[in-house]
Structures are given as C-alpha cells and as structure tokens.
Amino acid sequence: GAVVSQHPSWVICKSGTSVKIECRSLDFQATTMFWYRQFPKQSLMLMATSNEGSKATYEQGVEKDKFLINHASLTLSTLTVTSAHPEDSSFYICSARDYLTGGANYGYTFGSGTRLTVV
Amino acid sequence: KQEVTQIPAALSVPEGENLVLNCSFTDSAIYNLQWFRQDPGKGLTSLLLIQSSQREQTSGRLNASLDKSSGRSTLYIAASQPGDSATYLCAVSGNTPLVFGKGTRLSVIA
DSSP: OOOEEOOSEEEEEEETEEEOOOOOESSSOOEEEEEEETTOOOOEEEEEOOOEEEEEEEETTTTTTTTTEEOOOOOOOOEEEEEEOOOEEEEEEEEEEEEEHHHGOOOOOEEEEEEEEEE | OOEEEEEEEEEEOOOOOOOEEEEEEEEOOSSSEEEEEETTOOOOOEEEEETTTTTTEEEEEEEEEEETTEEEEEEEEOOOGGGGOOOEEEEEEEESSSSEOOOEEEEEEE
C-alpha cells in the first residue's frame, strides 16, 4: 500500500534558526502533498497544499514566508520553518494520496509526524 | 464550508465492550470518508475508507457505516481491548483536501 515517510520524527532548535522537514512518498508518485499542523489535544489543521513543480497553496492565516514549501519532485516535499520561534512549536504531519493510481477515490496516507520544539 | 463533528469527545469503557463513535458532516458532496487512529505523539493510521457510493466497510473488529444523505458515519468497535486506546479521527474528502473532526479520545480499561 501507499507509504509516506516523514523525517525527522522530532527536532529541537534554537529560536531564530530554520528547520527543514521532509515528506517522501515511497512507493507512489504524489503530484500533491499536504502539510498539517496539530496542537496538543487538537485536530489537524491544514496549512498548505504542496504542488509538484509549482507554488504551494497556503490556507488563510498561514504565513507563506515563514513556512516555505518546496515540492521539487514527484516523491518529495519539504517544509522549512524559517526563523522559528517558540510559538512555532507543534506537531507537523504531511499527507499524500496515490491519485495517479486511484484518483479521488483513493484514501490519504499520512507520515509519522515531526515534533518541533523551539527553545 | 465543510464541517466535521465527532461525538463523544472522549470515551472510557471497560475491556470487552462494544462501542460506537459518531461522525457528522455538513456537506454531503463528498468523495469518501476515512477513519483514522492516532496514538499520542504519532502520525495517523488509516483504519477504514468508505467511498461515497458505499454504505459500510469492515476490517476485523471494526465496522464503519456511511449515510451520505444525512451526513453521518459511525465507527463500531467490537469487543474493545486496551490496545484500542487512542484518538479516532473522522475525515471527509471532497473538492477540498481532507477535513477532520476533532476526534474521539478512547480509553479502554483492562
């Protein structure tokens, strides 16, 4: 089945530095990937839709200059949190769907998430 | 705008009980509905996927139903076990990316 790999699983960084999170589709091509953010005991909030070869689409209220998304290949999307601050500490999860095989009827597969702590 | 609601928010049951988790959504124009499980600090594991044309799906002790016209889905867990303790999330897929409910936190007590 479709597998999405996300790295790192956790990262601690100093305030003001940048952190890159990778999301890879291992056994399928993903023209579109999705980035979510989850606060403790809250549900997932969609941050942006990552489109291969073009600009990401950001949800309202998400700073595109702070959360840089790059989708340079059909199997890799990256989320870079720039100039991180403690309020950026959260759980970030990526998702993809094997749309090329199954179309809209395929379910979504999620990565294992990245716990970001900014100190 | 699609909205997904899950009831109850939290549930604690003794081991062995059968239980039902509820999910409702406001816009019935969906492609499919997925139920996920999330353990603390972990990603999401897909449990069941129901296409909009389907009424139910089963996997082991899990059974999910879908009533698209009324905007409802239920997840039935038979003979619950302590290992079932987790947060269960319902999400619908339509013309927009997945929209999630806030989840039901399930605790199964041995």
